[in-house]
Amino acid sequence: xxxxxxxxxxxxxxxxxxxxxxxxxxxxxxxxxxxxxxxxxxxxxxxxxxxxxxxxxxxxxxxxxxxxxxxxxxxxxxxxxxxxxxxxxxxxxxxxxxxxxxxxxxxxxxxxxxxxxxxxxxxxxxxxxxxxxxxxxxxxxxxxxxxxxxxxxxxxxxxxxxxxxxxxxxxxxxxxxxxxxxxxxxxxxxxxxxxxxxxxxxxxxxxxxxxxxxxxxxxxxxxxxxxxxxxxxxxxxxxxxxxxxxxxxxxxxxxxxxxx
Amino acid sequence: xxxxxxxxxxxxxxxxxxxxxxxxxxxxxxxxxxxxxxxxxxxxxxxxxxxxxxxxxxxxxxxxxxxxxxxxxxxxxxxxxxxxxxxxxxxxxxxxxxxxxxxxxxxxxxxxxxxxxxxxxxxxxxxxxxxxxxxxxxxxxxxxxxxxxxxxxxxxxxxxxxxxxxxxxxxxxxxxxxxxxxxxxxxxxxxxxxxxxxxxxxxxxxxxxxxxxxxxxxxxxxxxxxxxxxxxxxxxxxxxxxxxxxxxxxxxxxxxxxxx
DNA sequence: TGGAATGAGTGCGTATTACGCACAGTTTGT
DNA sequence: ACAAACTGTGCGTAATACGCACTCATTCCA
Numbered sequence: 001x002x003x004x005x006x007x008x009x010x011x012x013x014x015x016x017x018x019x020x021x022x023x024x025x026x027x028x029x030x031x032x033x034x035x036x037x038x039x040x041x042x043x044x045x046x047x048x049x050x051x052x053x054x055x056x057x058x059x060x061x062x063x064x065x066x067x068x069x070x071x072x073x074x075x076x077x078x079x080x081x082x083x084x085x086x087x088x089x090x091x092x093x094x095x096x097x098x099x100x101x102x103x104x105x106x107x108x109x110x111x112x113x114x115x116x117x118x119x120x121x122x123x124x125x126x127x128x129x130x131x132x133x134x135x136x137x138x139x140x141x142x143x144x145x146x147x148x149x150x151x152x153x154x155x156x157x158x159x160x161x162x163x164x165x166x167x168x169x170x171x172x173x174x175x176x177x178x179x180x181x182x183x184x185x186x187x188x189x190x191x192x193x194x195x196x197x198x199x200x201x202x203x204x205x206x207x208x209x210x211x212x213x214x215x216x217x218x219x220x221x222x223x224x225x226x227x228x229x230x231x232x233x234x235x236x237x238x239x240x241x242x243x244x245x246x247x248x249x250x251x252x253x254x255x256x257x258x259x260x
Numbered sequence: 261x262x263x264x265x266x267x268x269x270x271x272x273x274x275x276x277x278x279x280x281x282x283x284x285x286x287x288x289x290x291x292x293x294x295x296x297x298x299x300x301x302x303x304x305x306x307x308x309x310x311x312x313x314x315x316x317x318x319x320x321x322x323x324x325x326x327x328x329x330x331x332x333x334x335x336x337x338x339x340x341x342x343x344x345x346x347x348x349x350x351x352x353x354x355x356x357x358x359x360x361x362x363x364x365x366x367x368x369x370x371x372x373x374x375x376x377x378x379x380x381x382x383x384x385x386x387x388x389x390x391x392x393x394x395x396x397x398x399x400x401x402x403x404x405x406x407x408x409x410x411x412x413x414x415x416x417x418x419x420x421x422x423x424x425x426x427x428x429x430x431x432x433x434x435x436x437x438x439x440x441x442x443x444x445x446x447x448x449x450x451x452x453x454x455x456x457x458x459x460x461x462x463x464x465x466x467x468x469x470x471x472x473x474x475x476x477x478x479x480x481x482x483x484x485x486x487x488x489x490x491x492x493x494x495x496x497x498x499x500x501x502x503x504x505x506x507x508x509x510x511x512x513x514x515x516x517x518x519x520x
Numbered sequence: 521t522g523g524a525a526t527g528a529g530t531g532c533g534t535a536t537t538a539c540g541c542a543c544a545g546t547t548t549g550t
Numbered sequence: 551a552c553a554a555a556c557t558g559t560g561c562g563t564a565a566t567a568c569g570c571a572c573t574c575a576t577t578c579c580a
Contacts, residue, residue: 007559009309009538011567012275016313023338030527039569044529049269053276060507061351063528069339069513073472076336078283079329091321212333247320253329267530269567271538290556299540304558323547323557 011046014038018046019067022056026064085209085252086117089220092248093120100237102224103128106209107143108217110135112162114144117218128202128223139179140168142204145192146219149183150208156183172197191238192219196226203229205238207245212253220245274298278306279327282316286324345469345512346377349480352508353380360497362484363388366469367403368477370395372422374404377478388462388483399439400428402464405452406479409443410468416443432457451498452479456486463489465498467505472513480505 014036021027021035033043047065050056059066082088086106093104097120106118119132138144138159148156165174173179186192194204206221221241222229229237250256274296281287281295293303307325310316319326342348346366353364363382367374379392398404398419408416425434433439446452454464466481481501482489489497510516 007305007308008312009271009275009305010536011269011271011538012306012309013313015269015272015275016309016315020313023335028527029529040527041530041570042568045267045269045567046272048267048529049272049276052268053273053280055276057510059511061355061511066511067335067339069472069511070515072332072335072339073513075283075327075332079327079332095321212329250317251319251321251326251329253333255330270565271567288556289558300556301541301558302539305538308558 014042015046015049018043019050019055022047022050022065023067023072026059026066028064032065079253083252085211085218088252089118089209089218089248090120092244093118093220096120096220096222096241096244097123099240100222100224100233102222102229103130104220104222105131105143106218106220107136107141107147107206109138109144109147112138112159112164114138114141114147114219116143122224124228126225128225131223136198137163137166137168139163139165139174140172140194140198142192142194142206142221142223143219145183145186145194146206146208146221147216149186149192150216168198169196169200171195171200189238190242192221193234193238194223195231195234201226203231203234205229205234205241207238207242209245210249210252210254214255220248274302275306275309278303279310279315282307282310282325283327283332286319286326288324292325339513343512345471345478348512349378349469349478349508350380352504353378353480356380356480356482356501356504357383359500360482360484360493362482362489362497363390364480364482365391365403366478366480367401367407367466369398369404369407372398372419372424374398374401374407374479376403382484384488386485388485391483396458397423397426397428399423399425399434400432400454400458402452402454402466402481402483403479405443405446405454406466406468406481407476409446409452410476428458429456429460431455431460449498450502452481453494453498454483455491455494461486463491463494465489465494465501467498467502469505470509470512470514474515480508 018032018036021032029040029044029047032047033040036043047056051058051065054068054071056065057068089106093106096104101123103122104120105116107114107116113135116131116134119130121127121130136144138148148159160176167174173182191205191207196202202223203226204221204223206219208216209218209220211217222237278292278296281292289300289304289307292307293300296303307316311318311325314328314331316325317328349366353366356364357380361383364380365376366378367376373395376391376394379390381387381390396404398408408419420436427434433442451465451467456462462483463486464481464483466479468476469478469480471477482497
């Protein structure tokens with residue numbers, strides 16, 4: 001048994017296993033002992049400990065130990081209460097700014113626009129204007145493209161049919177097929193680029209953020225002057241943002257497509 | 261330390277406390293050690309065990325140990341998946357029938373009717389007809405009154421205004437004020453009675469069932485011939501049904517108004 | 521109705537194991 | 551670049567968690 005130098009606490013481990021077994025179906029000291037391969041007295045003590053912490057209850061009907069629904073729901077509720085994701089994103093935006101030096105921001109989709117819901121200004125004297133609360137058409141911004149590119153096709157088509165194409169710079173994409181091509185490239189890369197399509201001299205990179213149901217709920221990215229944010233840097237940062245937004249998504253319970 | 265003969269497992273207890281602390285806010289071995297009053301190495305081993313069971317994750321951003329949102333949600337999901345409460349009620353109905361010998365059933369509200377969604381026939385040769393799927397006006401049935409009596413006043417008023425009063429026996433209550441009086445008595449007692457108001461010679465007793473949000477979602481009760489189900493028995497069983505439906509509600513996560 | 525059987529809960533002694541200490545390795549900040 | 555702080559690990563020991571055996575309660579069957 002000395003294969004692994006106790007970095008895992010046996011009795012805690014057993015207790016957690018017991019909790020999962022009770023979740024599946026209610027248990028008695030007897031039944032749990034059999035499933036865990038321990039003495040009945042040990043199983044009893046485990047159940048009693050779980051009981052003391054309100055993780056399980058005794059069913060008054062038949063005295064079986066059952067999972068405490070309220071406890072589990074209170075756990076879930078405690079989590080959802082903290083899932084104000086614009087705020088949750090702040091540390092990730094901070095890391096993004098630290099890595100790039102540029103302004104980092106988070107935006108959500110609203111109709112055919114994106115709205116910036118969190119923003120950290122760049123570190124340099126020259127940086128993009130703060131855009132907290134700012135609204136932009138989806139088709140000009142990197143965050144917009146990042147979101148749009150990863151939505152289900154039906155939803156994407158619906159939104160694209162509502163878009164009123166108006167150029168903001170001479171690089172703005174205003175052709176549906178060209179834009180669909182850009183979205184395809186975004187999906188391939190995993191991050192979206194705004195190459196002076198919103199403002200001349202400003203580039204952006206962004207990647208989508210998913211919630212625990214794997215739905216696209218936002219995008220995060222950086223914006224900066226094209227002089228610093230060269231196309232080389234855009235792609236370097238893009239790969240990083242893709243990774244970081246995935247980390248952020250996972251922290252909110254999204255499935256880990258790469259490892260999980 | 262020998263106050264209590266270890267009916268609680270210390271290390272498991274500590275681990276569960278740790279889990280709740282991590283739920284509140286992410287932790288490190290250091291911070292957890294301080295909060296639990298143990299050595300850092302112990303805190304590390306606890307976190308590592310929780311990690312091995314996927315109850316916590318390491319935040320890739322700062323390497324902090326954070327609650328695993330997916331795990332908690334999967335627990336909640338596993339529970340809600342089993343919360344097909346008509347089925348869940350079966351063992352409770354079984355106990356009810358065992359106690360009374362009469363037909364036991366569960367009904368939900370639909371508009372101004374109740375619909376029976378689970379039913380266990382009585383044990384005697386003479387018993388009420390099976391009523392699975394049967395629909396009845398709220399104002400004639402005990403289950404209807406049990407539900408109506410405990411709804412919020414606004415909802416109750418709304419439903420009562422929609423009721424079309426039609427007598428089914430000469431005991432059927434068809435007067436709004438009289439009915440409101442009956443509902444008041446039901447609230448006071450904690451259980452509702454149908455004293456030959458639906459069919460002559462048939463009595464019923466029922467009490468409300470609540471979900472985890474403390475909302476009334478159904479009522480359970482027994483029905484039987486008035487010859488066996490005397491008024492004395494009706495009240496005896498009523499007290500029992502009140503208790504049993506509370507147990508059932510609690511098993512689905514409802515707040516325990518009496519003890520909790 | 522009574523007697524056997526099954527299972528819950530508890531005291532006790534011991535062998536396990538979980539703990540704290542000390543050290544190594546790594547990262548962060550100045 | 552150096553120091554400080556923290557994570558993660560080996561080790562010895564003392565605490566403790568475990569299994570055994572027992573009591574008590576409940577159920578089942580005659």
